[in-house]
Amino acid sequence: MLYAGLMPAAQPPFPPPDSELFGPDLIQLGTAGDDSCLRADAARNRAKLLEAAARLIAEHGADGVTMEAVAAAAEVGKGTVFRRFGDRTGLLTALLDHSERKFQAAYLGGPPPLGPGAPPVERLHAFGCALLRRTVEELDLQLAAEPGPDRRFGVPAWRVQHRHVVLLLRQALPDADCDLLAHVLMAQLGPALVHHLVRQCGMPLERLEANWADLVARITGTGPRGPAGCT
Amino acid sequence: MLYAGLMPAAQPPFPPPDSELFGPDLIQLGTAGDDSCLRADAARNRAKLLEAAARLIAEHGADGVTMEAVAAAAEVGKGTVFRRFGDRTGLLTALLDHSERKFQAAYLGGPPPLGPGAPPVERLHAFGCALLRRTVEELDLQLAAEPGPDRRFGVPAWRVQHRHVVLLLRQALPDADCDLLAHVLMAQLGPALVHHLVRQCGMPLERLEANWADLVARITGTGPRGPAGCT
DNA sequence: AACTTAAACGGACCTCGGTCCGGATCGTAT
DNA sequence: ATACGATCCGGACCGAGGTCCGTTTAAGTT
Secondary structure, three states, X not given: OOOOOOOOOOOOOOOOOOOOOOOOOOOOOOHHHOOOOOOHHHHHHHHHHHHHHHHHHHHHOHHHOOHHHHHHHOOOOHHHHHHHHOOHHHHHHHHHHHHHHHHHHHHHHOXXXXXXXXXXXXXXXXXXXXXXXXXHHOHHHHHHHOOXXXXXXXXXXXXXXHHHHHXXXXXXXXXXXXXXXXXXXXXXXXXXXXXXXXXXXXXXXXHHHHHHHHHHHHXXXXXXXXXXXXX | OOOOOOOOOOOOOOOOOOOOOOOOOOOOOOHHHOOOOOOHHHXXXXXXXXXXXXXXXXXXXXXXXXXXXXXXXXXXXXXXHHHHHOOHHHHHHHHHHHHHHHHHHHHHHOOOOOOEOEOHHHHHHHHHHHHHHHHHHOHHHHHHHOOOOOOOOOOHHHHHHHXXXXXXXXXXXXXXXXXXXXXXXXXXXXHHHHHHHHHHOOOOHHHHHHHHHHHHHHHHOOOOOOOOOOO
């Protein structure tokens, strides 16, 4: 029998540049989370590995998570780790998967203003603040999991978020280049920048949130021109 | 005698969060470029290394630039490469130094609209377009030279650009949080994003430039609300 | 010209991410 | 129950970045 492939697999050349088509909102996060279609031993090992990795992070921080260490801690061969998660980034991403799904559910289907029901600009505001907070919470892991420059914007979780922002923007600005504006907005929320501003420059999270609000206002053409007040 | 240190050296904890103070505009690009205060042999080797690296890039692309290969091609020990440039990122950055200085001179002291003399919003527009073009030109090298998430915003070249944008923004928006807005703008110009949009999504450079213009207009509150026209 | 010393040199060495392949396992078809 | 093939496992192996330290050398000093 055929077991479903589980690595990102053979992405097509790349995102349909701007496409309106594209399936329903609730798209992939990779099949990463499903132990279901794995062979029994594989699923067991996968769980052991994730647990081991989490433990290592708790004990030695993200740097302590070396592939060999994880393998050893899970009493598994090194090859197994790579077979399952592809590479280090894949492993770290898998660790973030749970929280990512929760977040995704919240902004796609949860209660307003984050979820559907509120006007788009408010949802945008809520989205940014929520994402900022989540990023700060798991900052170390997020940083360690950041893929190289050529994968960064191809990661499923990121794509879903981007698409969400595009949809919201289109409701507010039907005539603008929402695809690119969404990039602009989301760039504000990446782990690297948050790390720099919060940790290295010592800015309080509130200032980032205020800036997000201000930015959304400026871009959508709503709201005040002056320094932001986080509504 | 004491030779000046040449590695980035011991950066203080980090950028004064927002500081008004701060020296004249023309700040560092690291002392990287000056062979002057190096011992004769060191300067010679530095040159040999840069030349070798450039040759390797031309022949095998950025991936071909392995530290050992460079050392070998320059007929120099591996340790020497690291002593001089600190790490791979440092070497690649040094390769970009020349073009960076040219660019820096252009936007700090060149003719308008890029240089001083034009109104700030126009200068911003010109700055973005120029930087976009430069980034596309040297994209491979820029990508390869991108530092890890925790250094990305501490790189001297980046700091200078950021500060420039801040100053321009302040002239246009005295009351806004220009420091953060500058981050927003510059995020649009990073190599990783440009790579994604241009190479992976196939967008024409013109669209990025149009988006930049649109973005500047929206943020400064000038110009049209509709889809951009690159003035 | 001989002396001194801070700096530069070089290459052995370490670590870690990633690959490979022979052999062990699981799930299934008969 | 048995046999079979796809899948998985493990750990030896490789390449590349980065460190270390004993040796060499440029450049002032007497």
